[in-house]
Amino acid sequence: MATVASAVLVLDSGEPEQLALFYGAxxxxxxEYNPKADRFExxxxxxxxxxxxxxxGFAPPSWPRPDDSQQTHLELLVPDGDLDAAERAAxxxxxxxxxxxxxxxxxxxxxxxxAGHTFTLRAG
Incomplete structure:
Protein backbone atom coordinates (compact mmCIF):
# COMPACT_ATOMS: atom_id res chain seq x y z
CA MET A 1 0.00 0.00 0.00
CA ALA A 2 1.34 3.43 -0.93
CA THR A 3 1.78 5.85 1.93
CA VAL A 4 2.02 8.88 -0.36
CA ALA A 5 -1.20 9.95 -2.08
CA SER A 6 0.17 12.44 -4.61
CA ALA A 7 3.09 14.67 -5.49
CA VAL A 8 3.53 18.35 -6.31
CA LEU A 9 6.58 19.71 -8.11
CA VAL A 10 7.40 23.06 -6.49
CA LEU A 11 9.45 25.71 -8.27
CA ASP A 12 11.07 28.63 -6.46
CA SER A 13 10.63 32.12 -7.83
CA GLY A 14 11.01 35.73 -6.85
CA GLU A 15 7.47 36.26 -8.19
CA PRO A 16 5.53 33.04 -7.50
CA GLU A 17 2.10 34.43 -8.34
CA GLN A 18 3.29 35.57 -11.79
CA LEU A 19 4.84 32.16 -12.43
CA ALA A 20 1.65 30.37 -11.28
CA LEU A 21 -0.40 32.51 -13.67
CA PHE A 22 2.00 31.63 -16.53
CA TYR A 23 1.68 27.86 -15.95
CA GLY A 24 -2.04 28.15 -15.18
CA ALA A 25 -2.59 29.76 -18.59
CA GLU A 32 -4.96 29.13 -6.05
CA TYR A 33 -2.97 30.31 -3.07
CA ASN A 34 -2.40 27.56 -0.49
CA PRO A 35 -1.88 29.29 2.86
CA LYS A 36 -1.05 26.02 4.64
CA ALA A 37 1.92 25.45 2.31
CA ASP A 38 2.53 29.22 1.76
CA ARG A 39 2.65 28.86 -2.01
CA PHE A 40 0.61 29.28 -5.16
CA GLU A 41 -0.57 26.08 -6.81
CA GLY A 57 17.14 35.29 -2.97
CA PHE A 58 16.09 33.46 -6.13
CA ALA A 59 18.63 33.37 -8.96
CA PRO A 60 17.38 31.96 -12.28
CA PRO A 61 19.02 28.75 -13.44
CA SER A 62 21.20 28.89 -16.52
CA TRP A 63 21.10 26.38 -19.34
CA PRO A 64 23.27 24.69 -20.23
CA ARG A 65 25.78 24.88 -17.43
CA PRO A 66 28.85 22.82 -18.23
CA ASP A 67 29.60 22.26 -14.54
CA ASP A 68 26.07 21.11 -13.67
CA SER A 69 24.15 20.32 -16.85
CA GLN A 70 21.56 18.00 -15.28
CA GLN A 71 18.95 20.39 -13.95
CA THR A 72 15.33 19.69 -13.19
CA HIS A 73 12.97 20.74 -15.93
CA LEU A 74 9.33 20.23 -16.75
CA GLU A 75 8.25 18.20 -19.73
CA LEU A 76 4.84 19.32 -20.94
CA LEU A 77 3.11 16.81 -23.18
CA VAL A 78 1.28 18.18 -26.22
CA PRO A 79 -1.12 16.19 -28.44
CA ASP A 80 0.35 15.18 -31.80
CA GLY A 81 -0.11 17.96 -34.34
CA ASP A 82 -0.53 20.70 -31.73
CA LEU A 83 3.13 21.53 -31.06
CA ASP A 84 3.14 24.76 -33.09
CA ALA A 85 0.01 26.01 -31.29
CA ALA A 86 1.51 25.09 -27.90
CA GLU A 87 4.69 26.93 -28.83
CA ARG A 88 2.72 30.07 -29.77
CA ALA A 89 0.78 29.90 -26.49
CA ALA A 90 3.95 29.44 -24.44
CA ALA A 115 11.52 32.95 -13.90
CA GLY A 116 14.17 31.11 -15.97
CA HIS A 117 13.24 27.45 -15.27
CA THR A 118 13.62 25.25 -18.34
CA PHE A 119 10.72 23.26 -19.71
CA THR A 120 10.19 21.16 -22.81
CA LEU A 121 7.14 20.99 -25.02
CA ARG A 122 7.02 17.41 -26.31
CA ALA A 123 4.61 16.00 -28.88
CA GLY A 124 3.03 12.71 -28.04
Missing amino acids: LLGGEV VTAASGARLGFRRDT VTHGARPVDTQHGGNPDLRLYCDP
Whole structure:
Protein backbone atom coordinates (compact mmCIF):
# COMPACT_ATOMS: atom_id res chain seq x y z
CA MET A 1 0.00 0.00 0.00
CA ALA A 2 1.34 3.43 -0.93
CA THR A 3 1.78 5.85 1.93
CA VAL A 4 2.02 8.88 -0.36
CA ALA A 5 -1.20 9.95 -2.08
CA SER A 6 0.17 12.44 -4.61
CA ALA A 7 3.09 14.67 -5.49
CA VAL A 8 3.53 18.35 -6.31
CA LEU A 9 6.58 19.71 -8.11
CA VAL A 10 7.40 23.06 -6.49
CA LEU A 11 9.45 25.71 -8.27
CA ASP A 12 11.07 28.63 -6.46
CA SER A 13 10.63 32.12 -7.83
CA GLY A 14 11.01 35.73 -6.85
CA GLU A 15 7.47 36.26 -8.19
CA PRO A 16 5.53 33.04 -7.50
CA GLU A 17 2.10 34.43 -8.34
CA GLN A 18 3.29 35.57 -11.79
CA LEU A 19 4.84 32.16 -12.43
CA ALA A 20 1.65 30.37 -11.28
CA LEU A 21 -0.40 32.51 -13.67
CA PHE A 22 2.00 31.63 -16.53
CA TYR A 23 1.68 27.86 -15.95
CA GLY A 24 -2.04 28.15 -15.18
CA ALA A 25 -2.59 29.76 -18.59
CA LEU A 26 -0.31 27.29 -20.37
CA LEU A 27 -1.93 24.23 -18.75
CA GLY A 28 -5.46 25.60 -18.68
CA GLY A 29 -5.41 25.09 -14.93
CA GLU A 30 -6.82 26.66 -11.80
CA VAL A 31 -4.48 28.93 -9.81
CA GLU A 32 -4.96 29.13 -6.05
CA TYR A 33 -2.97 30.31 -3.07
CA ASN A 34 -2.40 27.56 -0.49
CA PRO A 35 -1.88 29.29 2.86
CA LYS A 36 -1.05 26.02 4.64
CA ALA A 37 1.92 25.45 2.31
CA ASP A 38 2.53 29.22 1.76
CA ARG A 39 2.65 28.86 -2.01
CA PHE A 40 0.61 29.28 -5.16
CA GLU A 41 -0.57 26.08 -6.81
CA VAL A 42 -1.84 25.17 -10.26
CA THR A 43 -4.05 22.17 -10.84
CA ALA A 44 -4.46 21.30 -14.52
CA ALA A 45 -7.54 19.64 -15.96
CA SER A 46 -5.40 16.49 -16.33
CA GLY A 47 -4.81 16.46 -12.57
CA ALA A 48 -1.17 17.56 -12.79
CA ARG A 49 -0.19 19.85 -9.93
CA LEU A 50 2.58 22.43 -9.70
CA GLY A 51 3.52 24.67 -6.79
CA PHE A 52 5.32 28.03 -6.77
CA ARG A 53 7.11 29.22 -3.65
CA ARG A 54 8.61 32.66 -2.97
CA ASP A 55 12.38 32.74 -2.64
CA THR A 56 13.59 36.29 -2.00
CA GLY A 57 17.14 35.29 -2.97
CA PHE A 58 16.09 33.46 -6.13
CA ALA A 59 18.63 33.37 -8.96
CA PRO A 60 17.38 31.96 -12.28
CA PRO A 61 19.02 28.75 -13.44
CA SER A 62 21.20 28.89 -16.52
CA TRP A 63 21.10 26.38 -19.34
CA PRO A 64 23.27 24.69 -20.23
CA ARG A 65 25.78 24.88 -17.43
CA PRO A 66 28.85 22.82 -18.23
CA ASP A 67 29.60 22.26 -14.54
CA ASP A 68 26.07 21.11 -13.67
CA SER A 69 24.15 20.32 -16.85
CA GLN A 70 21.56 18.00 -15.28
CA GLN A 71 18.95 20.39 -13.95
CA THR A 72 15.33 19.69 -13.19
CA HIS A 73 12.97 20.74 -15.93
CA LEU A 74 9.33 20.23 -16.75
CA GLU A 75 8.25 18.20 -19.73
CA LEU A 76 4.84 19.32 -20.94
CA LEU A 77 3.11 16.81 -23.18
CA VAL A 78 1.28 18.18 -26.22
CA PRO A 79 -1.12 16.19 -28.44
CA ASP A 80 0.35 15.18 -31.80
CA GLY A 81 -0.11 17.96 -34.34
CA ASP A 82 -0.53 20.70 -31.73
CA LEU A 83 3.13 21.53 -31.06
CA ASP A 84 3.14 24.76 -33.09
CA ALA A 85 0.01 26.01 -31.29
CA ALA A 86 1.51 25.09 -27.90
CA GLU A 87 4.69 26.93 -28.83
CA ARG A 88 2.72 30.07 -29.77
CA ALA A 89 0.78 29.90 -26.49
CA ALA A 90 3.95 29.44 -24.44
CA VAL A 91 5.67 32.44 -26.05
CA THR A 92 2.50 34.56 -25.82
CA HIS A 93 2.38 33.91 -22.06
CA GLY A 94 6.04 34.83 -21.55
CA ALA A 95 8.20 31.79 -22.34
CA ARG A 96 11.58 32.38 -23.97
CA PRO A 97 12.92 29.90 -26.53
CA VAL A 98 16.17 28.23 -25.50
CA ASP A 99 16.53 25.66 -28.27
CA THR A 100 13.50 25.17 -30.53
CA GLN A 101 15.45 22.66 -32.65
CA HIS A 102 16.34 20.50 -29.60
CA GLY A 103 19.03 18.48 -31.31
CA GLY A 104 17.09 18.16 -34.55
CA ASN A 105 14.16 16.31 -32.95
CA PRO A 106 11.02 17.98 -34.38
CA ASP A 107 8.90 16.65 -31.48
CA LEU A 108 10.83 18.58 -28.77
CA ARG A 109 11.17 22.31 -28.08
CA LEU A 110 12.98 23.83 -25.10
CA TYR A 111 12.01 27.07 -23.35
CA CYS A 112 12.54 29.05 -20.16
CA ASP A 113 9.55 30.20 -18.15
CA PRO A 114 9.39 33.85 -16.96
CA ALA A 115 11.52 32.95 -13.90
CA GLY A 116 14.17 31.11 -15.97
CA HIS A 117 13.24 27.45 -15.27
CA THR A 118 13.62 25.25 -18.34
CA PHE A 119 10.72 23.26 -19.71
CA THR A 120 10.19 21.16 -22.81
CA LEU A 121 7.14 20.99 -25.02
CA ARG A 122 7.02 17.41 -26.31
CA ALA A 123 4.61 16.00 -28.88
CA GLY A 124 3.03 12.71 -28.04
